[in-house]
Every structure is written in C-alpha cells, then in structure tokens.
Amino acid sequence: MEISTEEEKELIAAAAEGDRRAFELLMRSAQQQVYTLALRLTKSEAEADDITQETFISAWKHLPSFRLEIPFRAWAMKIALNKCRSFWRWSSLRRLVSLETPDDGTDEHAPQGREFEDHSLPRPEQACESLERAAMINKALDTLSAKQREAAILRGQGLELSEIADIMRTAQGTIKAHLFEARRKLASALKEGL
Missing domain, CATH: 1.10.1740.10 (RNA polymerase sigma factor, region 2, helix turn helix motif)
Structure with missing residues (x-):
C-alpha cells in the first residue's frame, strides 16, 4: 500500500x-x-x-x-532492525546456555518451520529450484558481517542510502563501503556455489 x-x-x-x-x-x-x-x-x-x-x-x-x-x-524498519539485533543477542545466549546443559536428544531451540515457502509455484521442480536458490542466497548472506548483511538486505528492500544510514545510525559513506564489500562477497560466494 x-x-x-x-x-x-x-x-x-x-x-x-x-x-x-x-x-x-x-x-x-x-x-x-x-x-x-x-x-x-x-x-x-x-x-x-x-x-x-x-x-x-x-x-x-x-x-x-x-x-x-x-x-x-x-x-x-529501524525499530525492526533493533528487534532483530535483540533476537540475535538472545539467540546467542540461548545457544550458549544449551551448550552448557546436558544433551537429552531434544532441542527446543532448533529452528521451526521452513526458511522459504512459496505456495504460488505450480510445479515441484520450480519449487525445488527456488528453495535451492534461496538456500544459496542465505548461505551467501551468512558470509557477510552483520553490518554488511543489514545494509544489503535494507538496500534490497528498496531503501535509499540516506534511509539506510538513518536506520543503521551510520554515515552514508560507511553504508556505501558496507554495500560494496557485501556485493563483492556475495558475488564471490554465489559464483562458488554455481
């Protein structure tokens, strides 16, 4: 809207x-x-x-x-980014706690649900290709630093550099550097995955 x-x-x-x-x-x-x-x-x-x-x-x-x-x-988006950062802190803490507790074979903190689901795809082959592509992109995003990943995702959402800088509370020049490095790393990671 x-x-x-x-x-x-x-x-x-x-x-x-x-x-x-x-x-x-x-x-x-x-x-x-x-x-x-x-x-x-x-x-x-x-x-x-x-x-x-x-x-x-x-x-x-x-x-x-x-x-x-x-x-x-x-x-x-700025509020959401801060909520995501809080999620990462809590996730890290939960993983640390779970490493310190004995393993009884259950993992209540394991991710639930699918990472990517698209009901509009008509054929299973297309769905499989989309899932593979999404997994490859997620894996490539994991090669980025947190700041590079945030900047790349925000830019992918169509935000202007000034908006990204405001959301991340960083200078536009720094955002440009994060995006440049993110593009370089993503291109390399995706090229290796092909």
Missing part, C-alpha cells in the same frame, strides 16, 4: 492522537517490508512474525515521539 508524504503526515498526526484506524493504514504501508527484513535477518517465519508484531506495538507506543522528517517506513 503506497501513501503520499502528505497523507502519511496526516495519518501520523491522527495516530499520535489515538486514531487506531490511521495507525493501521500506516502499519499496512510498511508491514510487508518489515516482515521481509525480519525474515531475512532471522531466517525464521515464526520469529519474523513476532518481530513484525513487536515492531508495530513499539511504534504505536512511541508514535508521539516520532520525527516527521523521516518516512514512517524507515522508522519502522
């Missing part, structure tokens, strides 16, 4: 006054990109759903402090 800058400002003002319908329209305008960002960073549909929900709950709570000079979508 695409909304103009003026419409967005009006919706933000209304939502800040408690208008849930206005906030719902704002949320719909950014929801798919927030979910896709969370899915790419966590590689878990369940975690992406949770992070998307937490992102918009947090946005609703903090809407009165929203700065109108940045787009709502960029602000929501």
